[in-house]
Amino acid sequence: MSNEKQVDSGRRGVLVATCAAGGVVGLATAGALVSTFQPSEKAKAAGAPVEVDLTGMLPGEMRTVEWRGKPVWIVKRTPEMVASLKQTDDKVADADSKRNPEEYTPEYARNEHRSIKPELLVAVGICTHLGCSPSTKFTPGPQASLPDDWQGGFLCPCHGSTFDMAGRVFKNKPAPDNLQVPRHMYLSDTKLVIGKDEKGEA
Amino acid sequence: MAFHETKFPADAPLAEKAVGWVDDRFPLTKLWNDQWGKYYAPKNFNFWYIFGSLAMLVLVMQIVTGIFLTMHYKPDANLAFGSVEYIMREVPWGWLVRYMHSTGASAFFIIIYLHMTRALLYGSYRKPRELIWLFGFAIFLCLMAEAFFGYLLPWGQMSYWGAQVIVNLFGAIPFIGPDLSLWIRGDYVVSDATLNRFFAFHVIAIPLVLLGLVAAHLIALHEIGSNNPDGVEVKENIGADGHPVDSIPSHPYYTVHDLFGVSIFLLIFSSVVFFAPEMGGYFLEYNNFIPADSLKTPLHIAPTWYFTPFYSVLRAITADFMYVLMVAIAAYVVFIWLKSRLPTKVKAAIAVVALVAIIGMLPSILDAKFWGVVLFGVSVMILAFLPWLDYSKVKSIRYRPDWHKYVYILFGLSFLTLGYLGTQAPTDGKTLLSQVCTLFYFSFFLLMPWWSAMGTFKTVPSRVTFHPH
Numbered sequence: 001m002s003n004e005k006q007v008d009s010g011r012r013g014v015l016v017a018t019c020a021a022g023g024v025v026g027l028a029t030a031g032a033l034v035s036t037f038q039p040s041e042k043a044k045a046a047g048a049p050v051e052v053d054l055t056g057m058l059p060g061e062m063r064t065v066e067w068r069g070k071p072v073w074i075v076k077r078t079p080e081m082v083a084s085l086k087q088t089d090d091k092v093a094d095a096d097s098k099r100n101p102e103e104y105t106p107e108y109a110r111n112e113h114r115s116i117k118p119e120l121l122v123a124v125g126i127c128t129h130l131g132c133s134p135s136t137k138f139t140p141g142p143q144a145s146l147p148d149d150w151q152g153g154f155l156c157p158c159h160g161s162t163f164d165m166a167g168r169v170f171k172n173k174p175a176p177d178n179l180q181v182p183r184h185m186y187l188s189d190t191k192l193v194i195g196k197d198e199k200g201e202a
Numbered sequence: 203m204a205f206h207e208t209k210f211p212a213d214a215p216l217a218e219k220a221v222g223w224v225d226d227r228f229p230l231t232k233l234w235n236d237q238w239g240k241y242y243a244p245k246n247f248n249f250w251y252i253f254g255s256l257a258m259l260v261l262v263m264q265i266v267t268g269i270f271l272t273m274h275y276k277p278d279a280n281l282a283f284g285s286v287e288y289i290m291r292e293v294p295w296g297w298l299v300r301y302m303h304s305t306g307a308s309a310f311f312i313i314i315y316l317h318m319t320r321a322l323l324y325g326s327y328r329k330p331r332e333l334i335w336l337f338g339f340a341i342f343l344c345l346m347a348e349a350f351f352g353y354l355l356p357w358g359q360m361s362y363w364g365a366q367v368i369v370n371l372f373g374a375i376p377f378i379g380p381d382l383s384l385w386i387r388g389d390y391v392v393s394d395a396t397l398n399r400f401f402a403f404h405v406i407a408i409p410l411v412l413l414g415l416v417a418a419h420l421i422a423l424h425e426i427g428s429n430n431p432d433g434v435e436v437k438e439n440i441g442a443d444g445h446p447v448d449s450i451p452s453h454p455y456y457t458v459h460d461l462f463g464v465s466i467f468l469l470i471f472s473s474v475v476f477f478a479p480e481m482g483g484y485f486l487e488y489n490n491f492i493p494a495d496s497l498k499t500p501l502h503i504a505p506t507w508y509f510t511p512f513y514s515v516l517r518a519i520t521a522d523f524m525y526v527l528m529v530a531i532a533a534y535v536v537f538i539w540l541k542s543r544l545p546t547k548v549k550a551a552i553a554v555v556a557l558v559a560i561i562g563m564l565p566s567i568l569d570a571k572f573w574g575v576v577l578f579g580v581s582v583m584i585l586a587f588l589p590w591l592d593y594s595k596v597k598s599i600r601y602r603p604d605w606h607k608y609v610y611i612l613f614g615l616s617f618l619t620l621g622y623l624g625t626q627a628p629t630d631g632k633t634l635l636s637q638v639c640t641l642f643y644f645s646f647f648l649l650m651p652w653w654s655a656m657g658t659f660k661t662v663p664s665r666v667t668f669h670p671h
Contacts, residue, residue: 037399043389064497069391071497125497129571131370132363133499145627157501158367159517160628172521176569 049195051187054120062136064125067194071125071133072182074192081165082119084140084151085112092168097178104128106197109181114166122184122194123167129175132158138165154179237424242449243456244430246666250324251428252463253317259464260310261416265409267303275355277401279394282357283493301479307349308485309471311508314342318585322610325597326429332589334426337419339586344412346582349508351404354397358490359500365400366392367503371516374575376568391496432666433597439665448666484625502627510624511617515581515643517628518636519574524563527573530641531556531563534648541652577640584647591647593655596662603657609646616642 050067052074057063059078064071089095089112097105097114108116115121125133134154142148145155146162154163159174167179183197195201208222224230235241274293276285289296318338321327327335354365369392373383388395427437427446436446450456480486484507489500505513519527535556539549562568594602599610616639623636 037385037388039384039387039389040395043393043395047390066497069389069393069496129370130367131373132367132503133497135499135501145629157499157627158363158503160633174517174520174571174574176571 047195049193049201052192052194054190054192059119060138065194067124067182072194073121073123073125075121075123075165077113077119077121077165079119081138081152082113085164085166085168087151088153088164088166088168088170091170092164092178093171093173093176094178095168097168099177104177104180106181106183108197112166114168114178114181116184116186121166122181122192124180124182126180127156127158127161127175128169128177128179129156129159129161129173132156134161134163134179137162237420238457239451239453241424241452242436242445243428243452244434244436244446244448244666245450245455246430246432246448246668247428247456247459248431249463250316250320250431252460252467253313253320255460256313256463256467257310257317258416259467260306260313261412264303264306264310267299267306268405268409270299271303272405277355277398279357279397279494282355282397286356298475301475304486305471305475305479305481307352308481308506308508309474310345311349314345315508318342319614322588323599324429324431325433325592325594325599327589328429328433328592328597329589330426331423331429334419334422335589336586337415337422341412341415341419342585343582344408344415346509348404348408348412349506351400351408353506354392354400355404356490357397357494358487359492359494359498360487360490360503362392362494362496363499363503364505365396369396371575371578374569374572376572393496429597430666431598432600432663434662434664434666436666448668504625507621507625510622511620512578512581512624514620514624514636515640516574516578517624518633518640519570519577520633520637521565521570523637524565524570524573526637526641528560528563531560577644581640581643584644587647588650591650591654593651595655595659598662601660601662603659605657606654609653612642613646616646 047068050065050072052063052065054074054076057074057076059076060081062073062075064073066072093099095112097110101107101110105114113121114123127134134156137143137146137150137155138152140150140152142150145160151164153165154167156162156175161173161175162170163175163179164170167181169175169178182194183199183201184192184194185197186192206226208226210219210222221231225232271289274285274289274296276282286300289300291297293299321335321338350365350368354361369383369386372386373379375382384390386396387393388399427449430436434448436448439447441447445451474481474485480488487504487506489503492500504510535553538544538552542549544552563573594606596602599607620636620639620643623632623639626632
């Protein structure tokens with residue numbers, strides 16, 4: 001009797017069911033392990049809004065505060081810096097912040113100076129290319145790694161993206177978007193809160 | 203079959219009896235003979251054939267020094283930087299163990315790059331050694347992952363921002379990208395959670411995979427047999443003893459040969475460990491002696507030297523360069539239609555994929571950033587396809603047309619140029635040069651099916667070239 005060719009359909013059925021059940025358990029376990037990689041409850045809770053006191057900020061001064069582990073820049077622009085934005089209008093890739101506005105520019109900052117108050121820029125100091133923090137190059141004029149008609153702004157040391165004094169990225173640079181303006185609002189003339197606006201928390 | 207205990211004469215040496223006892227229960231002698239002792243290798247190996255053994259040596263050294271480092275290192279964002287300094291200053295001989303490990307990482311890549319160059323020169327990836335090449339390629343990927351994960355651990359400025367950039371690379375993938383980066387980091391920025399998981403990958407996950415792949419690489423090699431500088435299949439000429447006429451057993455011949463190579467290597471290696479462990483900022487970057495600061499990127503950041511060729515490809519992809527790429531892809535498809543003998547269905551599939559890519563490259567569809575990441579990935583992955591791209595009639599460079607050597611030299615130069623440019627701050631001129639090198643890098647592989655078959659080949663001898671000394 002050749003028993004190689006005979007399939008016991010009852011046993012085969014049990015075999016298939018066992019494999020299926022084992023597979024489900026295996027997949028579920030893998031799912032649990034993969035899930036452990038997500039941000040923990042503690043990491044999620046650490047994103048509270050930050051209050052900043054602007055008293056005594058001089059024109060041309062920049063302060064960096066930490067919000068959700070990222071640097072947020074507050075720059076009090078001089079009148080010359082604000083005026084320079086007119087000249088960079090046609091050199092930047094997205095002058096009116098129309099690209100991905102939901103993610104990068106709240107409604108109240110969709111203007112030339114990308115801010116609520118023309119002189120005060122609030123922006124996340126993280127390049128939209130690969131997440132380095134650009135360095136300040138506020139002095140206008142020709143200098144290393146920058147074009148000769150430089151009006152002042154920011155230069156990312158990693159891949160050479162340049163941004164103007166409103167955090168708008170120049171054309172043909174690796175960074176696709178302008179620097180992110182976080183949701184923010186003024187509680188008073190000298191009190192700023194980052195990570196929260198009239199619409200609620202970011 | 204009943205178990206048979208090997209009988210030894212009463213006066214046989216104890217060692218012989220012990221090995222016999224083991225052999226009856228575990229194929230110890232058989233394993234040794236198959237994998238090294240009686241593994242017959244071609245007798246015409248030159249110095250290029252030392253790098254496999256050296257890679258093995260460095261692998262063992264990295265694992266051993268790594269184990270001792272974990273005994274003092276703390277994978278915690280608040281303690282990591284300090285614990286590395288503690289190893290360097292307070293642990294007796296800790297500095298030596300750490301410098302051996304950090305220099306070992308760079309040595310490993312130098313050796314592996316030379317090992318791969320050897321394969322390229324002598325066609326060691328050609329049939330029937332495709333799987334040896336693929337296992338080796340997977341080892342290369344693991345090494346890159348291992349180096350990347352390990353580089354975060356000292357928690358210096360370069361560690362931090364390097365990891366930030368590479369993790370954000372995944373963020374360029376449409377739709378799932380940002381969530382994928384978040385999932386890899388386990389936090390909104392590179393943080394303690396990231397450091398902890400990278401530590402786990404570096405000390406256990408990747409090394410386990412790596413060891414498995416090394417075993418597969420060696421088993422496949424010892425099954426098929428080694429190639430040699432002439433690219434002659436020595437197994438086609440078997441002698442009376444059943445072994446290839448042009449082969450010699452690895453032990454003792456290549457044991458002695460490799461020990462000599464090892465001593466030269468250790469001389470160079472210890473000079474670096476003792477006198478130049480930072481290697482002018484290439485092996486250990488200066489900015490990494492500053493603790494990680496999530497608010498400030500160092501003014502000049504560059505990956506460690508072994509990643510820079512591929513990193514340069516990433517940086518070369520700018521918005522303007524996309525038009526050049528679109529034209530290049532279109533030209534390549536036309537070339538395939540005119541010149542290749544692939545079935546029409548395959549040609550049509552290639553044309554469709556190319557069309558989708560070209561549409562995707564339009565500025566309004568997908569960013570240059572995304573394509574930079576894609577080409578960065580492709581520049582590494584394309585190496586895996588070498589066995590199926592090379593149509594040369596002979597394996598070894600020795601019997602190829604002379605102009606093939608210039609193609610290889612040009613390829614080597616563009617790879618080195620990309621590597622150099624990756625360590626430098628970008629300027630317009632340097633970006634242009636890296637774009638030219640990127641185009642040549644890809645052309646070398648993509649046009650290989652044609653250029654590798656062109657020209658007048660020399661006659662391959664039936665026996666290996668060997669002059670006894």
